[in-house]
Amino acid sequence: MNKRNLNAVHDEDLNQLLKNLGLIEKLNEGKLKCKFTGKVITFENLYSIFPESGDIKIVCDSPEAIKLFTEYANEHKF
């Protein structure tokens, strides 16, 4: 059976990743929104990050967002 990589970031590295991607200020200002639910993204509820159409999209960890996100990932062959 083949293996499929799932890229992950650990809690301890998340802050650094957000800094490197230029997102930390927006996060602190409450300007980042979930692509699927529109909820404000915080350090606690951030679930996933992915690039799309020249931008970086963020997903929150609400059940609905995770569900919509996986369907979206499926359709877009992530």
Next chain:
Amino acid sequence: MTAQKQLNYLQNMLMNTSFSLFDDINFNFNLHISMWTVSTVALIALFIYYLKNPEKFEKLVALITRFANYVSNKFDKTYIKYDLQGKVNDYLKTVSKKVKHIDINKINIFWVDVEKQNAETYIKNGELIVRLHKSDNQNKNIVNASLAFISYAFLRKAKSYIAKYQRESLDLYACYDLLKHEKSEILDQFVQDFMKEKMDNNKIASLFETYHDIDKAGIFYPILVQELTFLGEKVFAQKRDANKIYNEVKQLISYLNNYANRKLREDSINDFNGQYCKFAIRIIGKQYKVNNLGEQTYIKNIEKINHGNETIYLIGNAANKSFMKSVYQKCKDRIGYNVLTDDTYDAIIKNAEGEDYKVKNYLMILRNNKVTVYHRK
């Protein structure tokens, strides 16, 4: 005798054991079994076991690093990675044994090197990144990763074509099945975070209960998921009518539910003859038939099955396993079906009064040689 003397005595006895059965025949054993030899053999056996079962090795690494994590949190990432991989990959291995052609890959958690990331290259070439919490919150990691993985990878092709409530109910049930053997806190988190809300939808709740009944009868993966896998392979290359597929899947689930709830000795149900799923279930089980009428009755029955059926599921008590194999061997050249897989499984079926009782069943899946697969990979 001191402990050391007892040990020496035992060692000498093992190293030079002899006994005679008769005066003229002597058996002499010269056993030189040291602790070193025993350890080496055990290590080789363990190595082979883990080589064959990498998901068990992942679970072992998770267990070791879980304890190491109490000493130093340097092991946190290793524990999270292997705990998740072990659980998901173990489930996948079980499912892929039960369902043939299932197009599903094992999971490998890859920690991204955050130092190498910057906005410009990430936007151009970046890939999806999932956040995993510290191991204090591992239950949440397991629940989130399991649902994301099941939604993404389980029955991927078939789910593109079935109705949303059918898709969601299947994901919910598969995820529940993945997590039900884990500690109760994990299942509880799954119920609180995902299931409770979805179960407010009557269609999803009703299907979830139906899957539960079908699974109790041991045929959720070997027949329902198997047929959906075949369906996914097929519709890829054909012009399709979405509503027809939705209805066919609805009928398939209802058909298998009828089978799961049939009482002992009730007549066999008809073949399932849909546009995409065409199969027959035959039960080889009535003991008086097996004992008194023998193989010929079943051979004739199988030969009479409409050859338009793409799959035949032969189900019987595990005690009839060799009888069933023999029946198939004697008619295989005439029926044009090959054995796709076979398996023994535990099932709960209904007795003549409609009460549940446990049985050990044996299932042979025969696949028509003429079936065209349009899209397997």
